[in-house]
Amino acid sequence: xxxxxxxxxxxxxxxxxxxxxxxxxxxxxxxxxxxxxxxxxxxxxxxxxxxxxxxxxxxxxxxxxxxxxxxxxxxxxxxxxxxxxxxxxxxxxxxxxxxxxxxxxxxxxxxxxxxxxxxxxxxxxxxxxxxxxxxxxxxxxxxxxxxxxxxxxxxxxxxxxxxxxxxxxxxxxxxxxxxxxxxxxxxxxxxxxxxxxxxxxxxxxxxxxxxxxxxxxxxxxxxxxxxxxxxxxxxxxxxxxxxxxxxxxxxxxxxxxxxxxxxxxxxxxxxxxxxxxxxxxxxxxxxxxxxxxxxxxxxxxxxxxxxxxxxxxxxxxxxxxxxxxxxxxxxxxxxxxxxxxxxxxxxxxxxxxxxxxxxxxxxxxxxxxxxxxxxxxxxxxxxxxxxxxxxxxxxxxx
Numbered sequence: 001x002x003x004x005x006x007x008x009x010x011x012x013x014x015x016x017x018x019x020x021x022x023x024x025x026x027x028x029x030x031x032x033x034x035x036x037x038x039x040x041x042x043x044x045x046x047x048x049x050x051x052x053x054x055x056x057x058x059x060x061x062x063x064x065x066x067x068x069x070x071x072x073x074x075x076x077x078x079x080x081x082x083x084x085x086x087x088x089x090x091x092x093x094x095x096x097x098x099x100x101x102x103x104x105x106x107x108x109x110x111x112x113x114x115x116x117x118x119x120x121x122x123x124x125x126x127x128x129x130x131x132x133x134x135x136x137x138x139x140x141x142x143x144x145x146x147x148x149x150x151x152x153x154x155x156x157x158x159x160x161x162x163x164x165x166x167x168x169x170x171x172x173x174x175x176x177x178x179x180x181x182x183x184x185x186x187x188x189x190x191x192x193x194x195x196x197x198x199x200x201x202x203x204x205x206x207x208x209x210x211x212x213x214x215x216x217x218x219x220x221x222x223x224x225x226x227x228x229x230x231x232x233x234x235x236x237x238x239x240x241x242x243x244x245x246x247x248x249x250x251x252x253x254x255x256x257x258x259x260x261x262x263x264x265x266x267x268x269x270x271x272x273x274x275x276x277x278x279x280x281x282x283x284x285x286x287x288x289x290x291x292x293x294x295x296x297x298x299x300x301x302x303x304x305x306x307x308x309x310x311x312x313x314x315x316x317x318x319x320x321x322x323x324x325x326x327x328x329x330x331x332x333x334x335x336x337x338x339x340x341x342x343x344x345x346x347x348x349x350x351x352x353x354x355x356x357x358x359x360x361x362x363x364x365x366x367x368x369x370x371x372x373x374x375x376x377x378x379x380x381x382x383x384x385x386x387x388x389x390x391x392x393x394x395x396x397x398x
Contacts, residue, residue: 003030004119008126016134020051023103023127031116033105034086038093038127039068040101040144043158044180045357048072048102051144060147068102073354075099077121079113082106087113091124093131097167099353100128146181153184153212160219162190165353170262170386171197174353175379178323178360185211186321186377189219191226195262198226201275201379203254203321205295210251218243218253218296232259236270236296236304243297252297256290256319260311265385268306272296275377276325278337278344280316285341288317313385318344318355323376327367335366355380 007026014022020038027033039048039061047060048068063069071078071090080088087110091103103124107113113120131141150158157177166173173190177183185204190197200222204215221239230238236257243253254273261267271290279288288309294302311317320340327335343362347355356378363376 004122006030007123011123011126011130014130016137017140019127019130019134023123027105027120027123031105031120032108032112034108035104035106037104038101038144039104040141041072041099042145042147042180043150043154044147044178045164045176047147049144049147051140068104072099072102075351077117079110079117081110085110089113089117089120091121093124093128095125095128095132095163097165097172097353098163099165100131103127148181151182151184151208153209154180154182156209156212156216157183157185157187160187160189160216162188166190166192167353168192170384171260172352172382172384173199173379174351174356175377176356176360178363178376183375184208185215186323186375187215187219188319188377188379189223191223192262197258197260197262198232199258199260199379199381201256201277201319201321201377203274203323203377204375205251205253214243214247214251214253217246218255222255222257231306232257232268232270233304233306236272236293237302240272240294240296240302240304241300244300247297249298249300252295254295254322259306260383263386265311265313265383267309267311269309270304270306272304274322276320278318278320278340280318280344280348281312281314283345283348285344287337311383311385313383315383316344316348316352316355317381317383318359319377319379319381320359321375321377323374324359324363324378327363327374327376329366335363339366352380352382 010022010026024036027036038051042049047062049060061068067078067080068090071092075092078090086108088106093100093103135141164175175188177186184207187202189200204211218239221242222235225235225238256275257270259268272293273295277288279286291307293304343359347358359378
């Protein structure tokens, strides 16, 4: 049995709370590691938090200007040279594009570290998959993600999310919510099959726990309809009925719903409220104007109609809640389309997973340090589509 297989088997057989201890043991035995640390990205994506016992308070590592942060941002292993010829290898822990954190391994010999870099990267990937599974049964890794205490509303919102990034050959997705530790109503959701990507971008109404409860009801109603195989417009209608039945029009929810055909790039859309979609194509940013329909739950038995639009390979779609486009500067100037256009253009070379955080930093500068009155959501979708050869393979043609 080679050492990678031994490491993989050990991690897959580890108790959910003991993944880091198992990784330390196997990397020490098989790779002569001197130390092993697992750092989880916090909810705000500003620091990497060491996984440790609850009573310990280890120092976090900044995502910017640190060797581990460099591996996290570039999504590539980074070898940090230490004294006496030793090396610390920082390895991104990522699952299908969702950036969880970094595995840092100190080895006694720098040359040896580079020789086994690919194996160590594979072990970090296995560890990431095991962390995702383990989070069903332990709070260890969720606790490590927080540098501050979450509000109850934020706890509910983060648990409702599918992840913060996702990557497939046809597309890459990235999303972020702010204020990360006190978000209450904004939300996003996505799900993919072999041939379709469904995406919801939600702008919640209200504040605190009430906003979170409204969003939870609406998202679960949408998921229930989607998982029953119901078309997009009917998903909106059923969720609308669920929200209205509970709130009788007192509360409602804005949502932008999209269903992409992965083979053709044809998308069906229901625009039920305030989230906006901007498209970067060929260096030009434009607001995609859609047919506005009523938010979910505003009136009883609203009918929804899906419209269509086309995405092309190379398109970047950026979705924002009104906590982004309506935010005012200290002088009263709305962030608006022009500032969003500048931010999207300035971040055009970043991967989709990095774009939301970068735009939200720009938004914070625009706000001028004022405490936000509304939560903010940014979702970025990079569309690659399928080549004709890929479409032929999926259709069973030679």
